[in-house]
Amino acid sequence: MNFIGIGGARHDTSIAALIDGKFRYRKSERAFGIKHHKADDKWFKSVLDEWGIDEKDSKVVYTDSGGNRLFVYKKGQKKFAKIFDRIGFHKKVRKPYNDEDFIIEGNRICIDHHTAHIHSALSDCSQHAAFDGWGSGRNTGLTITSDGQKRYKDLSIGKFLSYLGYAMDFKGMEVDFPGKVMGLQAYGTPDMELARQINQDNILDLCGEWMHRGVDSRDQKFQDFVATVHKACELIQLEYFKIFDRDKKISCSGGVMLNTVINTELRKIYNMDILPHVYDGGL
Structure with a gap:
């Protein structure tokens, strides 16, 4: 057959x-x-x-x-x-x-979309993390550890960054927005207190405030806001990863797992395996 x-x-x-x-x-x-x-x-x-x-x-x-x-x-x-x-x-x-x-x-x-991501990584790791914009049943992630598997339904951090893209009136496909925002965040300084408060319930309102003001990507205050939102995404991802055993390698897949800035922070704690094809194009 x-x-x-x-x-x-x-x-x-x-x-x-x-x-x-x-x-x-x-x-x-x-x-x-x-x-x-x-x-x-x-x-x-x-x-x-x-x-x-x-x-x-x-x-x-x-x-x-x-x-x-x-x-x-x-x-x-x-x-x-x-x-x-x-x-x-x-x-x-x-x-x-x-x-x-x-x-x-x-x-x-x-x-299932995230199950497919995990298999697409072709990994023999015992731990897996698949996170992206959304998947089957509007789930946004799937992790597998020795304790079993867990599905995530919270708003994807990819969407947090996409909202910033809409605030800046980005053109093209939304799937490209987070990567562009990842580049801009390097020019700002995050407000750590605000970053810890940003969540799925207030991110749209916070971005909306900047949309009403009129966004200029060269504005230092806006660059600081972008850096703050990106830092909030990093903190959320670090919280998700607490489920993993630090002594075992983690196979990572999904578009969110291609954020190199956040991955740099994750790699300081975890042993991660991320192949270049693990976005939707590799399914």
Whole structure:
């Protein structure tokens, strides 16, 4: 039996297949030359046709994007539903929105977004951390330790930084905002007292105050505010990581785990393994 893997996220879509023991992979961003490209069903079908593989005779594994819809390939057509997706006549595939690691329906497997991140790291570590903007069931993270696994539902720190991007009227895709903010924070000095008070309940109001004033990224006071929010994100991430055993390596994945500034502070305490492909493009 052949295996097909569909990375049908909201951006950075990709497809992979194991065909008669030979591994094939293609990323739509590279195929179209468009950053963070999101492919449609026609592209997935064209790749499978090129590879000479029929999905009806294959085990299909796809990742849930965490959005309101889930892509399913069936004879070049899209089938959408909020709770499940129809695949053929009288066949349904549910999405893992109740903290399941995966759901199996016939020859289809739908993997929870953060579970997919952890497996994409291809790590033999006993501890794992997957954090990003959001995933299945609007979860924002998943950790695995010797005590079991834990899912996180608090607002992602990636969203904290994205709100700053909106305050500065950034253009383009939101997924790029945190990286730009990470660069700007270096020019400011964080207010540690305020950083300890920033949380998911007040971050939007705090950013909104600057939006009403009118933001100038060259304003030293605003740069200090950006540094303060970024420091708050660091403190939140450090709190999350207290669950881990410092003597054991941690495999990290998800877009949030690519923040090199926060990771520098985490590495002072923890032994972390972070590969460059562990964002959605590696699913």
